[in-house]
Amino acid sequence: MTVTETPLAEVAAALRAGEHDPVAYAGRLCDRVDERDPEIRAFYEECDRRGRVQSAAEGVADSYDPDGRPPLFGVPVGVKDIVHVDGFTTRAGSALPPELFGGDGAPEAAVVERLREAGAVVLGKTVTTEFAGFAPGLTRNPHNTDHTPGGSSSGSAAAVAAGMTPLALGTQTGGSVVRPAAFCGIVGFKPSFDRVPTDGVLTRSASVDHVGLFTQDVAGARLAASALCDGWERAGGPGDRSGDTGGRPTLGVPEGPYLDRADPEGLAAFREQVAALADAGYEVVRARPFEAYERVDRQHLDLTTGEVAREHEAWFAEYEPFYRTTTAETIREGLSVSDERLAGTRAGRERTRERVHGRMDAAGVDLWVCPAAPGPAPGSIATTGDSVMNRPWTYAGLPAVTVPAGRVDGLPVGLQCVGRFGSDERLLARVAGLADALGTV
């Protein structure tokens, strides 16, 4: 039912090797969009997607010699519609006048320029919740269309899961990459804070906004991350201070109130995943990542709602009737967060990050494993689920990736793996092994 197309790394290799023709491949994905998207609604409707995409693919095909093809040569990609892309009007899932977001003249996002430099082709803009918040779009979960695909990068996750594209971009301010990837049974990677530039991405909360990506498997995430992240190195990034040499990592299972926020069935699945990893030979230690979890979560909430409210304050004053109910509530809440509190929560990010690193040092944890969401995707498209399992890591700016980890009630769940700040390269290298051990990718 889902993911019938070849995963990114394989298809990119075939395109580079000339085994796939970029124009024909783009056409095949357009066929799949035509076939699946009337039900899934991962992409915004477009008049001549096929003509535009195939012409872009031709342009890429003509631009490189066979031996000089870039890593994403001819790879179609879905881009969340809070990211400016030349030729598209950014609407951000909102009814507000799109001129407010820069209109058709907004400069293309830096991350899209990186995609283009890597040879990728924009397949289309994907559905986002309103301003990447909590008011959903119409995207449905490809595994069961009565369920949410998660959010806020709803369309990007669903598009990859339904095999409509091998790669899609999303953003995460709470859990907007990791959660939808888990709900849709794919890989979602949120790099370390500021590892991918957010220029040209509509700001939600500048102190916590991350650009992330969706692929079918870890190999694809590594390929895409290498093209999108600043200064990507094959082993151990510049910020990697873990000191280990990339051998089998010691896994940290969080202790304390954080894990209690998972649903019982999500928690049971997580326990089984951990048992499977231990059986596969991974050392597992239990340790407490957050000294004061509730305070950290509260800091994230105040920081993000406070910044969202300030970002929208002027627009909200002028255009309130254009906002959806849940977004209006967030803005009203955020306006009550004081400037002093906001400054404090900003400063708390690095302190939290250092403390998590300290706990990892003390307990010998190489990476944390935890549920990617409290449970599987809720059975409604009126909610995108809860980002509670993602927020403290996002607040600390740590790199996080979810890998498919089985099913609960017939729906996918993911294992969220979190590394040290800046160790994105090593995190993905290690997680490939975990995914193999879980036997789901």
Place this chain on the structure above:
Amino acid sequence: MTVTETPLAEVAAALRAGEHDPVAYAGRLCDRVDERDPEIRAFYEECDRRGRVQSAAEGVADSYDPDGRPPLFGVPVGVKDIVHVDGFTTRAGSALPPELFGGDGAPEAAVVERLREAGAVVLGKTVTTEFAGFAPGLTRNPHNTDHTPGGSSSGSAAAVAAGMTPLALGTQTGGSVVRPAAFCGIVGFKPSFDRVPTDGVLTRSASVDHVGLFTQDVAGARLAASALCDGWERAGGPGDRSGDTGGRPTLGVPEGPYLDRADPEGLAAFREQVAALADAGYEVVRARPFEAYERVDRQHLDLTTGEVAREHEAWFAEYEPFYRTTTAETIREGLSVSDERLAGTRAGRERTRERVHGRMDAAGVDLWVCPAAPGPAPGSIATTGDSVMNRPWTYAGLPAVTVPAGRVDGLPVGLQCVGRFGSDERLLARVAGLADALGTV
């Protein structure tokens, strides 16, 4: 700047006479939509408007002998997007799943069938506020794009005013035809309650919903009304009990608190209009149309919010995050209106109607004249203005028409003329003379 195309009655005559070619004419209007609508946003975007419209025009052209052409032969028409039209998905200005409104399989509205029987061609769906309520779309007033075109039939009014179509359909539950027509400087006609069937029109408040229409002048409104209203007669409809023979009517200027709801500048313009009509030889009497105006207005408010809330109750429970703030407020308010109160306000409609008729009899009023809106269009697209001048007449189900009546602060204002229930034919016949006397049409 506005209304550069030929008005409906003239263009329809030319089309019937073979002086205009329906396909070429449709193409010219598509040109005008291409030219004006990126700024005005009266129509929802469409991939192949021109191909679809010209093919429909060809179908109409081929269907009739030159001497058997129907009244709206080859006339393109804009249709408010709460009215089901075959080949279009009704979205009602809402982010909710369109399947809820019947999806692509919803039977075409009866009024659209009447349009087609009369030879008209659908030019496109026009922008509506969310569920024809108070959460606006992105349409701008063609006379000054910083101003609202009014609502809820925003796109239909703006499309006619910008010369993109000679005819458009709207609906009115408060003032959603008369007000936007006045703001846009055109004619808006809301027939007597139930004179045009509402089957296939998304219900807002079934006891007060009316289908209405927009044209450049009164002659066009008469032509369109003759094709759309039940049992249209050339002079004095079946419900016309005024007894006069169609001579120059006696005009009633409302006394009492109703008129105090107009803005000072709107009221001053209205006084000048009345003076001009008196100068032109019309007899003007002052009389009080409503025994208890505030009570009538409250009854309308409770009836409409109560019915809107019941219409949306189940959807709202399931899909609240898809609703815009103002619509959610209306629904929450309406849920507090009791069933008993609702029944009372329904019963009050005919009583109010009979009382207004009684006042007309007593004072010798043939038709009421009053402002179509409190003043000109507000200088924002975040509000659609106030329906206060329209609501009591709408509640009573009386036919109402606005004709252009000069400008205030450079923006159009309209004179609202209200007749007896069922006397739609006579109202339009008489209003043509008033418009001539005002010298604005």
